[in-house]
Amino acid sequence: MRNLTERCCREYSLDQSLFIKMNILGNSPQFRGVLEKICKITKCDAPVFIDGETGTGKELVARAIHYLSARKNCPFVAANCGALPDQLIENELYGHDKGAYTDAQESREGLVAQAEGGTLFLDEIETLSHKGQITLLRFLQDMQYRPLGSKRVKTANLRIISATNEPVEQLVEQGVFRKDLYYRLNIMSVALPPLRERSGDIKLLADHFLQRYQAQYNEPHKQFHPETLDGMQYYDWPGNVRELENLIHREFLLSDTPMIKIEEFCDGNMERRTNSNDRRHKKLFRQSLKDAKAKIISEFEADYLSHVMLQAQGNISEAARIAGKERRTFSRLLDKYTIEKSHFKS
Incomplete structure (x- = not known):
């Protein structure tokens, strides 16, 4: 872990101790890929979409991207989309001026203004209502917004990082989550492997x-x-x-x-x-048999390929021999799951 962190830090001019301080550590090939992705993402300012099961550390990764980027001296503001009331979504995001409505005794900044110059982290993005999705999409188009009761349009300077523990692509196919919003949020992506x-x-x-x-x-x-x-x-x-x-x-x-x-x-x-009921399979039960079976097979193949590559210390020919596959076929499988042989060399 430390060797990889040091290499990333040299390449991207980062403070190597920050990863450890943020409780982001691991030495598995799957996690090494995540760490390298974080290093690359910190050098750009595009929206980031983080996907991972509950408890995999999505907010930790979001904070790492923020604090290792050029925006580190500005606010990191986190919000759970499931806690944003549908009828108050614009007020929560954009804030309001004094007198905007009956109980508005004073002006209040919204999440966007609070995160100015920094990062706005939207967790459980899939829980946004249809109205909330439209509101966020409109903002992302030009990063402009107007607080309730204000006549002045403001332009935000911030980075959006969103996260989910649900299969958003499936929700897009079902029409539950807007496809255009998903594409705007998912410019850079980080898939966190389960423990x-x-x-x-x-x-x-x-x-x-x-x-x-x-x-x-x-x-x-x-x-x-x-x-x-x-x-x-x-x-x-x-x-x-x-x-x-x-x-x-x-x-x-x-x-x-x-x-x-x-x-x-x-x-x-x-x-x-x-032998107890595995709670991680509950999501699969919502899918068709074909889709659920394909997902399980895909997860097994990726895990198996990583295992034999680790056993072969990154030697593709040796790994292919262990797996009983032709080298060319084995290489195509590595490409399919974006498994880099450099991750397995000692």
Whole structure:
């Protein structure tokens, strides 16, 4: 992780310590691609669309893009679109002047003005109502807006980063989310892999959170039981990094001994956990059998290709031999899933 971070920092003139401070760390090939994408995105000012399951760190990535960009000294304003009342969407975004309506006793800045010069992060963008989508689309066309009750049109200078944990492309096809808005938001994109697909990162993150709580509670002698760390590797983590972090925090506080042993991750208990209903499949149940099956196969292929490339240390010919594929066919599969061989070389 540190070597990759240092390389990115050299190429993009970034402070390497910021990634660690922002709790953005990992050494899996899947995560390395994310880190490199962040480095590239910080050098431009285009809108960014972040896609990832709940708990994968979408807001952390949005903050990293902001604080590692030229806008770092200006505000980062985060808003959850699901909390924006439909009837007040323009007021929330644009604000109002004094006297704009009966209860407007004083002027109030909206989210756009609060983020002036910086970044406006719109989380759960898929929850915007139809009216909210039209309002945002109109703003994105020329970055101009008018606070309620004002006669003066203002021009905003900010970056828009949006995020979702839902299949927005499917919502676009269903007509639930506007296609033109999606295209305007999705200029640059970051797809965050779920924790279960980040081979090796679970232990890295667990140790990172453990060290944080050791320092926070001044209990440096607490450690994980080896069985606990081993068991963590076989759990699917439907809540992703957030679930891991919260679990470690809780177990750290509850442990009466220096050795933290989480029974759910030990021996036979793991069979019960891995055989339980996997919540991550709930989204698939909303899709047709054909689409759900294709998604599962796609995820498996990408994970399998990464695994054999890691085993072959980036050697495509060796990886193709392990997979029982012709080199040319194997290379096409790597291209299909945008898997770079450079990510796997030691």
